[in-house]
Amino acid sequence: MLEKFANIFRIPDLRKRVLFTLGLLAVYRLGAFIPTPGINADALAQFFNANSGSALGLADLFTGGNLRRLTIFALGIMPYITASIIFQLLTVIYEPLAKLQKEGELGRRKITQWTRYVTVLLGIIQSFAISLTLTQSGSNMVTIPRGEFVPMCIITLTAGTAFIMWLGEQITERGIGNGMSLLIFTGIVVGLPRGIIDLYGKARDQTWGAFTPIALLLLLVGMVAVVAFIVFVERSERRIPVQYAKRIVGRKMMGGQSTHLPLRVNSGGVMPVIFASSILSAPLLFAGMSFFGSGPLKETHFFGPILQNLQPGEPWYEVLYIAAIIFFAYFYISIVFRPDDIADNMRKYGGFIPGIRPGRRTSDFINDVLTRITLVGAIYLIIISIIPTLLISGIHFNHLWLIGRFFDSLPAWMTQGLGVNFYFGGTSLLIVVGVAMDTVQQVESQLIMRHYDGFSPKSGRIRGRRSW
Numbered sequence: 001m002l003e004k005f006a007n008i009f010r011i012p013d014l015r016k017r018v019l020f021t022l023g024l025l026a027v028y029r030l031g032a033f034i035p036t037p038g039i040n041a042d043a044l045a046q047f048f049n050a051n052s053g054s055a056l057g058l059a060d061l062f063t064g065g066n067l068r069r070l071t072i073f074a075l076g077i078m079p080y081i082t083a084s085i086i087f088q089l090l091t092v093i094y095e096p097l098a099k100l101q102k103e104g105e106l107g108r109r110k111i112t113q114w115t116r117y118v119t120v121l122l123g124i125i126q127s128f129a130i131s132l133t134l135t136q137s138g139s140n141m142v143t144i145p146r147g148e149f150v151p152m153c154i155i156t157l158t159a160g161t162a163f164i165m166w167l168g169e170q171i172t173e174r175g176i177g178n179g180m181s182l183l184i185f186t187g188i189v190v191g192l193p194r195g196i197i198d199l200y201g202k203a204r205d206q207t208w209g210a211f212t213p214i215a216l217l218l219l220l221v222g223m224v225a226v227v228a229f230i231v232f233v234e235r236s237e238r239r240i241p242v243q244y245a246k247r248i249v250g251r252k253m254m255g256g257q258s259t260h261l262p263l264r265v266n267s268g269g270v271m272p273v274i275f276a277s278s279i280l281s282a283p284l285l286f287a288g289m290s291f292f293g294s295g296p297l298k299e300t301h302f303f304g305p306i307l308q309n310l311q312p313g314e315p316w317y318e319v320l321y322i323a324a325i326i327f328f329a330y331f332y333i334s335i336v337f338r339p340d341d342i343a344d345n346m347r348k349y350g351g352f353i354p355g356i357r358p359g360r361r362t363s364d365f366i367n368d369v370l371t372r373i374t375l376v377g378a379i380y381l382i383i384i385s386i387i388p389t390l391l392i393s394g395i396h397f398n399h400l401w402l403i404g405r406f407f408d409s410l411p412a413w414m415t416q417g418l419g420v421n422f423y424f425g426g427t428s429l430l431i432v433v434g435v436a437m438d439t440v441q442q443v444e445s446q447l448i449m450r451h452y453d454g455f456s457p458k459s460g461r462i463r464g465r466r467s468w
Helices: 002-008 012-031 041-050 055-062 078-093 095-101 105-134 146-174 179-189 192-205 209-235 271-286 303-309 315-336 339-348 360-392 427-449
Strands: 237-244 247-249 252-254 258-264
Touching: 002 012, 002 427, 012 146, 012 179, 012 427, 078 095, 078 105, 078 146, 078 271, 078 315, 095 105, 105 146, 146 179, 179 427, 192 209, 209 360, 209 427, 237 360, 258 360, 271 315, 271 360, 271 427, 315 360, 339 360, 360 427
Parallel strands: none
Antiparallel strands: 237 258, 247 252
């Protein structure tokens, strides 16, 4: 295995890409230690510790703790993800934008440029809401006057968001892997030591009494089981057999072989979870005044119950979260996978699925298979995403109106959770494992393309090129 890792640095282009990616990730982490001027770090950290199970805790997870310390990268990559979702939805429902996307590289560059503008706009709006929230009456989180802090906070956080967006684009273009996903990956990984320390503290203090050793053992076993489950599903695929008819091209006989069309069970990867989390956290961040103290929205009869029911762990939040994951799983696969194009290409080159007529029937068959396996992939994402909620705060079925009392008999760990800040399971682990697998796969493809051995046992050099 060490020899295979050493092969990465024997290829000049791959070595340059890997070092470039690591360098930009180091710059991203360096920005996590530069605070916004005028912040009372101790008061802010105390507040976040008291609200770790709320939507703020979820948003802080994706920013790698930057929101907790309100650094220059406090907004993280979420404004860019939200802007990307907006334009991907518009390309489906707005015909001029869909035509622009089909124009090739020039059209995609134009949409990317507009996405950047919307990202900056969302950064301004969110930073303005945060600045007003921190400077409200009775708050001790700001050490300078409000008139100075608000514009400084807007400029600092918006500039940090724009810089993070640039870092992600540079990693995608000149490095290895998807830049935006790697930034989220980095933000989650840096929280793992904090999770280890938290578990160690619970073991030392015997937080769960005599059940503590068993609980810690179950957590570790659960972590291993979740990792194995994620790897198994991420590598699972439905293979559709494809037969190519023989045809004569010039003096050569072409075709006549059997192959398969691989369809991954979870083709969207971690993107549906990231999109769903971003969409559900955006309204709560915009209504930031309800997070800190008793803001105006908290006191209203209309917005108060809505915001309360949109907190992680509340039944309506979980229902919307599940619905959003299913929606984005199908939405993402509809963008990246075109059954009509695949059927047309198969027909052009003399390919067909045994028992299925070429053309429209082939497209419908592929679409039906995609619909079924995407539902399986969405259910898998839902199961993985619900795990941290059960561990941290549980699902508060007893808060449901009228029927809540019927859930009082449920075990306390289901409605109140275990109070564990579990950084090793659920959404965070799904993102970490998924992004790591995608990045390793890209590195492995670069190695195999240059006739080096890959990381997996089935990969390797082209037969006949091995030197003994």
